[in-house]
Amino acid sequence: MAVSRTTVLIGAFLSVLTNGIDSQREERFIYGAFPPDFMWGVATSAYQIEGAWNEDGKGPSIWDTFTHTPGRTLNGDNGDFACDSYHKIHDDVEMIARLGVQFYRFSISWPRLLPDGTLYHINEMGIAYYNALINALLSHGIQPMVTLYHWDLPQALQNIGGWYNESLVEYFNDYARLCFHRFGDRVRYWVTFNEPSSVSWLGYGIGIFAPGLEEPGTGPYKATHTIIKAHVRAYYTYQREFKPGQRGMVGISVDSDWKEPASDSHVDREAAERAILFKLGWFADPIYGASGDYPDVMKEYIGKKSHAQGLEYSRLPSFTEEDKMQNRGAADFFGLNHYTSQIVSHHENKPHSPDYGHDQDVQNIHDPNWKNSTLDWLKVVPWGMRKLLRWIKARYGDVPVYITESGVSDFGRLADRDRVDYFRMYINNVLQAIHEDGCNVKGFTAWALMDNFEWTSGYSQKFGLFHVDFTDPDRRRTPRDSAIYYAKIVHQNGYMKMLREFKKKCERIYQKEKEI
Numbered sequence: 001m002a003v004s005r006t007t008v009l010i011g012a013f014l015s016v017l018t019n020g021i022d023s024q025r026e027e028r029f030i031y032g033a034f035p036p037d038f039m040w041g042v043a044t045s046a047y048q049i050e051g052a053w054n055e056d057g058k059g060p061s062i063w064d065t066f067t068h069t070p071g072r073t074l075n076g077d078n079g080d081f082a083c084d085s086y087h088k089i090h091d092d093v094e095m096i097a098r099l100g101v102q103f104y105r106f107s108i109s110w111p112r113l114l115p116d117g118t119l120y121h122i123n124e125m126g127i128a129y130y131n132a133l134i135n136a137l138l139s140h141g142i143q144p145m146v147t148l149y150h151w152d153l154p155q156a157l158q159n160i161g162g163w164y165n166e167s168l169v170e171y172f173n174d175y176a177r178l179c180f181h182r183f184g185d186r187v188r189y190w191v192t193f194n195e196p197s198s199v200s201w202l203g204y205g206i207g208i209f210a211p212g213l214e215e216p217g218t219g220p221y222k223a224t225h226t227i228i229k230a231h232v233r234a235y236y237t238y239q240r241e242f243k244p245g246q247r248g249m250v251g252i253s254v255d256s257d258w259k260e261p262a263s264d265s266h267v268d269r270e271a272a273e274r275a276i277l278f279k280l281g282w283f284a285d286p287i288y289g290a291s292g293d294y295p296d297v298m299k300e301y302i303g304k305k306s307h308a309q310g311l312e313y314s315r316l317p318s319f320t321e322e323d324k325m326q327n328r329g330a331a332d333f334f335g336l337n338h339y340t341s342q343i344v345s346h347h348e349n350k351p352h353s354p355d356y357g358h359d360q361d362v363q364n365i366h367d368p369n370w371k372n373s374t375l376d377w378l379k380v381v382p383w384g385m386r387k388l389l390r391w392i393k394a395r396y397g398d399v400p401v402y403i404t405e406s407g408v409s410d411f412g413r414l415a416d417r418d419r420v421d422y423f424r425m426y427i428n429n430v431l432q433a434i435h436e437d438g439c440n441v442k443g444f445t446a447w448a449l450m451d452n453f454e455w456t457s458g459y460s461q462k463f464g465l466f467h468v469d470f471t472d473p474d475r476r477r478t479p480r481d482s483a484i485y486y487a488k489i490v491h492q493n494g495y496m497k498m499l500r501e502f503k504k505k506c507e508r509i510y511q512k513e514k515e516i
């Protein structure tokens with residue numbers, strides 16, 4: 001009895017020392033540290049936390065309009081009050097400081113600064129709020145990472161067509177310049193757009209997100225075309241006018257699931273590749289790729305399908321040669337939001353009504369063995385993180401990658417074991433990607449700092465490291481186990497000390513057993 005236990009312990013001990021596989025799980029786990037300059041962060045976004053939707057001169061955004069329309073969100077929830085972060089800078093910064101992270105990723109509400117979206121009227125009270133937040137962060141040694149667009153477009157700009165209207169390239173550029181000018185002396189990291197594919201597909205394709213338009217065959221492509229141009233334009237504004245003095249970096253945060261081929265067959269492997277290119281490559285190829293253009297496979301498939309539908313042109317807009325030259329390399333870092341994976345097989349869609357989903361000729365499913373979260377789309381697949389990072393390196397080279405979001409939902413218990421497990425394994429796969437695949441990952445951001453307004457799911461879904469009591473007018477925040485666990489990883493910059501602790505524990509037990 002004693003012998004076999006000892007043998008087991010020694011085995012575990014050895015496998016840990018050799019960075020070996022945790023044999024109790026199908027998942028691989030390694031011990032080790034992240035590079036010394038690796039950055040840890042935590043994220044939120046304006047509409048999801050600020051509240052104060054019509055205070056101090058803020059203009060309405062498309063999400064105010066959308067959530068105030070009956071039937072758009074679960075239980076009619078909205079962000080009118082949310083976490084009341086507009087009045088809680090002190091509490092928020094305190095929480096972030098407790099995590100020990102190096103940066104806080106938050107977003108600026110465009111209509112809080114520019115109520116009608118344009119420079120016609122600058123709302124100084126909105127500027128004052130972000131100044132106070134940035135200064136409070138810096139006084140705690142926390143760097144701000146600022147997202148300019150996390151989906152809350154000024155309603156006034158939707159009234160002229162939203163991202164269908166190319167003049168938004170200029171309006172966005174004006175807004176970005178204002179932010180660089182007013183905040184850039186203290187901000188080193190800028191993200192232009194958060195997950196633009198969610199905007200294009202959910203907002204303009206199937207209409208489940210604001211502005212709620214349903215044009216699945218053309219909307220997403222048109223909206224994306226403007227968004228990419230807006231990103232590129234703002235990138236050069238920063239380069240020319242601000243970078244020499246401010247020395248910051250500008251990137252874009254794209255989101256992608258990992259797409260695992262359903263089989264080894266050539267068609268399924270191609271289908272999985274196509275699915276990633278339609279989602280991630282759609283934005284990343286023009287900016288980080290060699291061509292400055294959309295992926296060839298998108299041009300081919302959308303062109304082919306448009307033709308079969310009797311169109312004389314492709315539903316995918318095209319970039320001019322000059323656009324392509326501008327697009328290429330228009331980012332200082334690669335922002336990645338990653339949550340989950342899918343199994344992809346080839347599935348030919350007969351040409352019927354045009355649809356971005358059908359254009360891909362793929363079928364996405366979940367492996368029934370994957371661990372669930374409380375959201376249908378979010379299955380826990382830690383190794384997908386590593387494979388996706390590897391894919392990004394293979395396609396876009398050594399551009400610095402910041403994981404700008406990753407996290408998991410539940411119904412909100414403080415003892416959130418599942419969230420601890422999620423971060424333990426997802427972050428570990430980032431470590432593996434760095435150590436074993438040479439991926440140039442520079443930072444990790446946990447989504448989210450605290451529970452918040454989860455878009456169409458309202459307040460039913462909890463992503464927070466901190467619990468928020470939404471029945472309390474004070475919106476009291478309380479750390480979950482995952483907050484403590486994440487702080488530990490941040491503090492250790494990986495999993496080093498745990499190895500030492502584990503070693504000590506093994507030695508102690510081994511010693512005791514010998515005594516017996």
Ligand code: GBH
Pocket residue numbers: 045048194195198255337339377405447454455463
């Ligand atoms: C991020 O999106 C967002 O940036 C963040 O604001 C959000 O709170 C967080 O994730 C958690 O959701 O409705 O079935 O069509 C994550 C990527 C892409 C996930 C769109 C949900 C819609 C699935 N999201 N997707 S579905």
